[in-house]
Amino acid sequence: MSNPNINWAAIDANPKFQALHRKKTTFLWGLMIFSTVYYFLLPIGAAYFQELFKIKVWGVVNFGLLFALSEFLVAWIIAFMYSKKANAEFDAMAQEIINETQGA
Template sequence: MTTPVMNWRAIDADPRFQALHRKKTFFLWGLMVFSIIYYFLLPIGAAYFTDIFKIKVWGPVNIGILFALSEFVVAWFIAVIYSRRANAEFDSMAQEIINDAHNIGS
């Protein structure tokens, strides 16, 4: 039994692959920009908005600590958003290309 040879250049040139790549890239850039902005709000806030970050919420816990901890929540939120989008849209597009991969470029 031989393994079929894939024409990777033809797969790369396939309009369905191009659409998948374009949608995924656009979506990931949006998530990345959001996460970078949110990440840098912590040092910016700690440096320039110290009065806000010093506000006590409960005991020794202040806004700065809560904002720092929220970075973890936001990271998980971004992961959930990506996985839902991938499951709903990207995976089905990729599966269609995979199912037809042996016919692409023949």
């Protein structure tokens, strides 16, 4: 609570903040929609595409089992992608805005 007199509207209008907001929104919604669709493919596939799920691909390991395992992999990849992007880009952009605000 170091500085209670911050002009929030000014930061909001700052092109740098706008750029951060735009980048973050696109990236997050993209990942969110992809992960949700991918997740719901599992119950839908298990119910309506059983013949596909039953195809054996690796010994007794069938497509359905590999698909369920891939859900874990995809979740981890999304987490990794987000954290990489956030650590490298979003944090730096936010830090710039913080520096500007506190320097002003």
